[in-house]
Amino acid sequence: MSDRITTPFGAESTAAEVLAGLDLTGRRAIVTGGASGIGIETARALAGAGAEVTLAVRDVAAGERVAAELKAPVPVQVRHLDLAEPTSVGTFVAGWAGPLDILINNAGIMASPLLRTPRGFELQFATNHLGHFALATGLHPALAAAAAASPTGEARVVSVSSSAHHRSPVVFDDIHFERRPYEPWAAYGQSKTANVLFAVEATRRWADDGITVNALMPGGIRTNLQRHVSEADLERLRRAAAGDGTGPALRWKSPEQGAATSVLLAASPLLAGVGGRYFEDCHQAEVGMLSARNGVAAHALDPEAAARLWDLSVTTLAG
Template identity: 55%
Template sequence: MITTGYGFETTALDVVEGVDLSGRRAVVTGGASGIGVETVRALATAGAEVTIAARDIDAGQRVASSLTTATGNKKISVARLDLASQESVKAFVRTWDGPLHLLVNNAGVMATPLTRTPEGWELQFATNHFGHFTLTLGLFNSLRAEGARVVNVSSSAHLMGDVVFEDIHYEHREYDRWQAYGQSKTANILFGVEAGRRWASEGVTMNALMPGSIATNLQRHLTAEQLQEIIRRNDAETRRRVKTPEQGAATTLVVATTPLLEGLSGKYFEDCNEALPHTGGVLSGVAPYAQDPESAAQLWKVSEEALGF
């Protein structure tokens, strides 16, 4: 197990203290809000050239301007990216030029009402997995150019269930917004397991993480009553352990920068350390099905077929 000396209280800036990312190029999806902002802040503070990939260009420009002032790093830019739109993802890929050392697949949607993309895909899976799959594979030659890390922001919600390959898009079963979110987060972890097998000789690694419970606009699709229901389901100790966005981004920065992950893929981190196997009764650890090589290979195949790779 990989342990770092960091923990629950660690912030993203704590992790990058003394880290030099000068000359390194990074893309952070969803970098205009929530933990994405703090991820960009930490990377820029360490000297990286950072592209904020966001649906809302105006919001991205405001964040970029603010962080340029705060960090003194003038190499923070913004590009439009809507992960629910395959055309938008492909357009982003076409405009990328040169090497890419760090791709942080941070953006996502959570617990949305049943919504389908023009292709008929369920929105959460289409955004959280398919969008990042197309983005990552589209940028692979840039990632491979000098070796790189891909960081997938997953969630403890993956414990809600495995990917249901027989009916990923809820065409034949009743839609459950939380199960749908959970399977998309399981896919984020499985993606790294198969990437590790396929890319072992390419110098590109991929690992996943749980940032923690953080109040961000990720909860925008939930009503006040639904948020209260989540609170009622959690015990008092869980409620006390809500993280700030600065703390939530810390595990992302660990996975992105720690030398301990050099050459390794398919790992899952929480609270800045590699997670233990999940045991019943706790909302932590990694489920065995989320690191199953056969499921990871099947997910890759299904994704390639759906996306035309």
């Protein structure tokens, strides 16, 4: 694409390097899933740059341990959030006071066995998309207030997706696997496509409020996210990343490197006014499946699918 955005950073850049020299004093940020994996490093980099960070986590005790370990210039706050439970999301939103400059939808579940919420929703879709959708739309007034008060006139939402979005579009006829056989990676891929479609439609709807939303692939990082993934599955992923299965094994990123693209989208002036796009390795991705881990699928950027998903999400959560 002719207007593809690139930056001076890359696959080996760390979150701290991306934010080096930036002063985020007075900026308020929420990081979901901030008690593990790249969530910790995302919070560390933002807090280290002076932002007031809140960790939105299921395990508050773990969040408190991380907050203490970060030793940030401004104390890191911890609040309970279970994205699969609408009441929990509603409580979190109702308890938020004041503007919000940065929302990083980082938490997620990957390739789990078939699990359903009490309302019958497939858990990966419910957690990775619906919970974050409810959170972001509920916090829209706080984001708009921050944009109105900011010298940059902007607030940002970051949607952590995955190259696994190539595995499936959103299957609107059977999102929750009520009629088709359940396949963990297809369910995960569908939810990650939804993360990108959310960025597309939210940017369209919220740009006039000064809110931009982008999605990203953090890279391959060994974290607790893979708790449902066997070593055999990981080996298949490594071989797929090599192309024909005979090339070098997948190079894993460190959590510090995995958080780099998240904080780039959250705070870098290089992305001012940019929304509705998908990034990887600190650059906007090219359209198409360039390899098993690179490129963005056209189905994830489809504006009609994005609008349809938004309306369906509103209806589903209201039901």
